[in-house]
Amino acid sequence: MTKKSDIRITLTEDEVPKKYYNMAADLKGLQPVLHPGTKEPIKEEDLLPVFTKSIVKQEMSKERYIDIPDEVREKLILLNRPSPLQRAVNLEKYLKTPAKIYFKREDMSPVGSHKGNSAVAQAYYCRKDGIETITTETGAGQWGTALALASSMFDLDCTVFMVRVSFDQKPFRRTIMQTYGAKVHASPSIVTQYGKKVLKEHPNTSGSLGIAISEAIEMAVSSKNVRYTLGSLANSVVLHQTVIGQEVMAQLKKADIEPDYMVACVGGGSNFAGFAFPLMREKILGKTDCEFVAAEPMAAASLTEGEYRYDFGDTAGMTPLFKMYTLGSEFIPSAIHAGGLRYHGMSPLVSEAYDQGLMSARAYDQTETFEAGVLFAKTEGIIPAPESTHAIKAAIDIALEAKAKNEEKTIVFNLSGNGLLDLAGYEKFISGSLSSSRMK
């Protein structure tokens, strides 16, 4: 029913993908995850105390397609899937570019971002495996919010360790999680041994993501019916996010569009990968020349400035070792507003795709990304998440390059979330007090 003149290309509920696409089946040369102690490839049983068994299976899987359970598809629909692919007509007009710009609307989820796609899957598998409580950490709060709702949907208890500074500065994120029924602890907390130890040594600490991860994992490994969940980085999370890219492909086909560029922001990598991998498979197969562009913050430019080597996923060195682009597990990115991109490493799948030249990366300062975000808000009406403004900035740059060459390129980017709960950055940008954020 979509016409060429429509602003939005929509799909029906029946067109929510029925399978996840697993890039590990097509990307050759992936290196195994290593046990931090033995440095040997990690085994399923090493991960079972932390993650639920269905997720461990997915983490190790090389199957190309994995069925999405009906119960998960029903919840994806409640997250407003399938989400529209929308044309940014007013942004195009403003830029006076011959390029066509489309964006995928992950901002329409009731939790405000793409994070719900993996949250409902992980909650479902935990419930199915007999787990009663799930734990996680959250910094900016997008992932914690998504997991809180997913837990409510599958009648699980949910405990979120929220970095103390965010707990205090972002009370509304906490309120949303509590409204969905989650327990939220400021981390370090007194509910774990590790939290108590940190508090004893540093009573006034504002916390860190590393500490919060340690608390969440401690709670999981201490009990048979509790498991930990992760919001990005892992192969299984990337897998769940491929519903985005599969919908995009169906939408492009429906409207007879061949993209020249697919653009998304990268932090841990699951947003970019979920959006890009289904079409990147076609590139591996030689069926498309589309360029895939990852937009990262200069403050944590793991692809453009990092090294490709084995490293820990966390700061304390408790996780397995991943072969990935990394700035070093001890690297602390400056406090940019795009909290979801403040990560030293990169999904092993995205890292390998980048290393093989299947994609490129561009790094941006937060002042230029907020400028792009404000322009997008004024032209298209939607205030984007600080993370998503990186993709918008890259899309605008590519559209202006097309203008300079007078080329009718087609650019598709992923609007990974809205910025309604991250307005402090916009406030600073508007008042002229937003600082630059390059790495030292």
Place this chain on the structure above:
Amino acid sequence: MTKKSDIRITLTEDEVPKKYYNMAADLKGLQPVLHPGTKEPIKEEDLLPVFTKSIVKQEMSKERYIDIPDEVREKLILLNRPSPLQRAVNLEKYLKTPAKIYFKREDMSPVGSHKGNSAVAQAYYCRKDGIETITTETGAGQWGTALALASSMFDLDCTVFMVRVSFDQKPFRRTIMQTYGAKVHASPSIVTQYGKKVLKEHPNTSGSLGIAISEAIEMAVSSKNVRYTLGSLANSVVLHQTVIGQEVMAQLKKADIEPDYMVACVGGGSNFAGFAFPLMREKILGKTDCEFVAAEPMAAASLTEGEYRYDFGDTAGMTPLFKMYTLGSEFIPSAIHAGGLRYHGMSPLVSEAYDQGLMSARAYDQTETFEAGVLFAKTEGIIPAPESTHAIKAAIDIALEAKAKNEEKTIVFNLSGNGLLDLAGYEKFISGSLSSSRMK
């Protein structure tokens, strides 16, 4: 393409209504608006210094259908129209009711509520009539946000007078308006004579909606190219909001649903009227027995506790006199979180429909509406605006009445907005510190 099993009943962009429905054509016995000085029926020329001429014409019109300009329809699409009608399956299950509950998703607008529907119309008509700047007041901020975006869309300057206490307590609403390019003044301000006068007499005042209205009107009447805009109450605003109810009727028809109840919250009345009037016409014509239920706050229960008489629209007595249900123009509702419902009067069209028995009303305390809001968030995933929780509470009550009688009733309510920028009320509810809000 909608199937009976779908969660959402959707429409295509082509199905965004092409005409506004004007209830003034079908509702007999409406009393004229009176000039505050002469007490004679007001004339077009009395209103022209305040409102742009196209809006004044609509305000006086008795035409049943008024064309929606293509330029406005294009912008309504950017506000995510047509919006889905969604079934609240999980809420039904939780309530164990035989009733079916549907809700209209005005929460999906990028400005978070239904307010954009009238904002884009008023901005368009101002631009068409050669106006360059539009002004308004805002309390909670929903209307100011919508008008700021609409002004950006039609390249108008926009000045919003925001009640000082909200300006200080809700900095993020202010940030959104500024992101869309609006000028926002804390009211009372130093940019109007009236503002300066108030500040001189009460330097530490926290402001009021009445003062902010006076400042916005003063700015409009002082210049040829500036006009004032209104977010509810007026016939023209009700007219613009009927895109909601017309879409609902198309969606009900598509899915072959006959509603027994249509439920919406009421403050000034435009949300309820826009949702209900297109179908209420069928009731006037004897084609439906559907019951129309307005849900109002006990703190400002104009329908259930007010008198039907002529009264001013504002506190200072500067507006024309409207025949309406009113608690008295000097009545100050208690500071409930549903700021959009804190109004002493009621749209003359809604008032007359209520007086004629075409609809009923129920009043609720804010503690019970927040309880309904949290239940809705946990079951359907969406955190509703505090205003909308009144409609949810009424829908739940009706669904439980149907359960008690074992009747398969169909209830449709309007989810007028989301609560992502009004989380302070939820925070208080969750922590147990939310106060009751009955009128003294």
